[in-house]
Amino acid sequence: MNVQIKLSVSTLHLQDCVDWVMAPETGGIDVFVGTVRNATRGRAVIRLEFEAYEKMAVSEMEKIAQQALAKWPVQKILIHHRTGGLQIGEIPVIIAVAAAHRDAAFDACRYIIDTLKQTVPIWKKEIFEDGEVWVAAHP
Amino acid sequence: MNVQIKLSVSTLHLQDCVDWVMAPETGGIDVFVGTVRNATRGRAVIRLEFEAYEKMAVSEMEKIAQQALAKWPVQKILIHHRTGGLQIGEIPVIIAVAAAHRDAAFDACRYIIDTLKQTVPIWKKEIFEDGEVWVAAHP
């Protein structure tokens, strides 16, 4: 299998992700690591909550990975995404793409995170000291 | 300091690299991990040797990092490069770029590896079963 998709309530492990995509014929790996920023438009964020429509989220991530495999000469694709509560500095998402040549790895990795943010049914709630907001819900 | 440059004869550690660039105001990290491929133009590679003009290599990597900081809104940049002998699957280079927003991290990371491969005085020798070649030396 050259695609690994995971939704997880526990900490994501960067080294495991990169080890999984690495193969003897790999020349370069591009990795995107999302992190929980401490502020949104100047307002301090205390923590985040991620909710997923799990079955559909996994199938949409799988679709994106297959699209990337079809568009670029890449070898292996891994997408791990957290659900539940995350503190500042924790990692909501890791995307790792291995390829023989780095251009394909960069292009595919960026396509995957851009598309994931548009189509995968996962929702992020930012919790502030004085309230909370579902990100992107309102215009 | 928002830039860390290192040439090292020992194993590079991905998690340490990403931990170093991560900060509370970081929203995304792009990481490029080079790996030693097992073949070049169909010819089996046994291992690689990296040689560096160390002082100049560090100063050229520092220049590239400063150029990237000037061109994109990125927060921290790390470039670690190996020297000496590497086996298949080992990691010659790790570049990690942290930014508030991911586009800058992707653009800067790709610029850094592309420029590093053009200007930093480091040389790679591929060792085959029946010979060895300094990569890119001849037309």
Place this chain on the structure above:
Amino acid sequence: MKINILAFGIAKDIFGASTVDVELVNDATVSNLKYLLEKQHPRLKKLATYMVAVNNEYALDGDTIHERDEIAIIPPVSGG
């Protein structure tokens, strides 16, 4: 037919529950469902946008809904 609708993110807050039941005629469309839901929960219309998923796939307004389909309301996603 009675259809049980799954709600996520802000849609769950709007419905005040993670699922709502809706009574639809056979061969109702996604568009019919949205009309009904928006009548019962006008705050849906305040969202930047929202989609309906039928059996874990994004559905178009003209797609029809059948008994035992798994229907979900997908407010603007914000993963990553």
Place this chain on the structure above:
Amino acid sequence: MKINILAFGIAKDIFGASTVDVELVNDATVSNLKYLLEKQHPRLKKLATYMVAVNNEYALDGDTIHERDEIAIIPPVSGG
């Protein structure tokens, strides 16, 4: 003046040593140095290209070389 030239990568193989000494006149240019080296080591001309670094900076052909400058021959790089 006698200048000690550092060699790396394939240049070290061509010189058969990691440094070579070259006798240059005062205010010799990078171009003069290249001419001398290529006369002594014609295989340098077979390289895809090569650069000269003066005090850890890439130098242009017209740059002059001074006593105690650190000079290095930089064959095509291949890091990463």
